[in-house]
Amino acid sequence: MSEVAINIENLSKKFVINTNNSLSLRGSIMGLFKANQTQEHWALKDVSIKVNKGEVVGIIGSNGAGKSTLLKIVSKITYPTSGKVTLYGKVSSLLEVGTGFHPELSGRENVFLNGSILGMKRAHIKSVFDEIVDFSGIEKFIDTPVKKYSSGMYVRLAFSVAAFLNPDILIVDEVLAVGDQSFQKKCIEKMEAVAKEGNTVLFVSHNMDLINRLCSRTVLLENGKVANYSKGENLKLSQNPMILNSNNEIYVKELAIRKSTSDLSNEFKLFESIKLSLKVESKISIKKLGIIIGIENVEGKRIFTEPSFLSNRYYDFNLGDNSLEIEIPFKTNSLYPGIYDIVIAIAENQSSSYHHARFPKALKIDSVHSEKKYNFEKYTGDHLQKVIWS
């Protein structure tokens, strides 16, 4: 039985969006005389997550899913509307590097200032000061006002201070992506070391590579709710498209995803071939339209785009309510294990599209190799290539 470090229970956070301006005295006084038009928005709804001691948990989700709100509540920056968070141990949160840095102050002064803002004791900062400067690699400029630093130097110094926090629980928001390649590597190694020392880390990032590398578990947030708890668990895949843009003349009525055996499925093994068929309904008669297929990961990052123009393939659509089926077989499925959105566009050319729809989380690629029992979870990337080794 492992010990719990972070216990998030039924956490909800409501924001009230005021349509009339009550943020000024005038608005407030006016508000006394007319009905307040407010809208509620639940940034988090009934979120429960348990993190054990020593676990590194990644939180992912698209923009507006509630990741930052969750971190802000766990960091005590904002209060929940209902629910409870219990933290066991010394907590440090790092939602930004260099909080409180003042441009007029020197690097040295800012290290002490930022350190005490992060909750470090002065004596502790003093004892690790040389290490901080050494880690940042800017000892030459430590007594220069930071306003004269390049932005790279600035974040390097800022991250270095944070690297010498020694909390039991570390809450980090996407701050690792700082500095140049070699410094980033240093930061990630530092994070790995923190995790290995048995500290608990809650980590938000859009960088799936990093999440895969650092985290023992991921939580997917969607519209303020926990959508998927762990890598292993089954995800409820959705079938309903989100229309991104349409002129309502042509639209994708149905997307069917099939295995090579023609069975309908959303889940595929590595390298397993995928067939997509579309039912398109058209209210006009039009010839020579292209179809563009895009695959995006849960973070909204485009993995690849496949326009039919490239293969000189165009489709004719007939007037009326008739529909046609188009089959698009992927020759090789090189997708990395994970969950993907399928985005489909029907367009005349690259710049004018008739219809553009997203099928969120339509595809799931298992991490287990279809033939050999090989687990790819430990590796990262967007693509897997089958090369011929000689």
Place this chain on the structure above:
Amino acid sequence: MDKKTIISSKPDSFWNTLGEVYSYRELLWSLALRDLKVKYAQTLIGFLWALINPLVTLLILSFVFGQIANVNTNGVPHQLFTIIGLLGWTYFSNLLIDSSDSLIQNQNMIQKIYFPKIILPLSKAISGLIDFLITLFLVIVFMFYYGVTPSGNILYFPFFLILAIFAGLAGGFWISALTVRYRDFRFIVNFLVRIGLYATPIAYASSSVPEKFQFIFNLNPLVGVIEGMRWCLLDMPTNFDGIYISVIVLTLVFITGLFYFNRVVKYIADII
């Protein structure tokens, strides 16, 4: 046993906040130090400005009130009389202005990290003390120059300094918390300070205020602070009514301000 933190919709209790301030006391010093270093950064004469500022104000006030209006100062040289008034007033008004703006000024910090917010106005009370000490030095120079020796009342001087700190913070708590929602109060502070400069007996004695206005006049808590400081340093008869009323008014504004501030900081990150 690990430290246990519970975060729920219930606000932190007042005593809890007090404990937090104590554990963040180093941050309080760091922020005060930052303000001091930044204030005179990249100036040629640095801290000399803290000397020039009150001297210029003194020059103007003693010309207008001393030379032109020729107000009654109970026989005390007008410059000496006024510089003591300025001592209390400048500290108070700077503290009021700075602490009122402290939450807005640090909104980025507030949205990125947890710390007891009350530290922001409190740090202004500390950083302002340097300017206060410099003006106090000027007061001592003037006292030497005019050959005035302070009486035993000087033992009460710290009490009036504390009263000035309370006055600045009381206003600062209220206005900084109100500014979070209503930026209008940023302008109101300016008005208050401008009115206060004349409504406070800085360059004139409160005894010259007509009887029928005395009560309203005494409601200004700074009357007690400044009359008190003069009583300590010059041993001149003073307006004790003003001092008592100041203490009562200040206690009231300070405590309510503290509670209002504590209530606002709960949702500050959402609305600032």
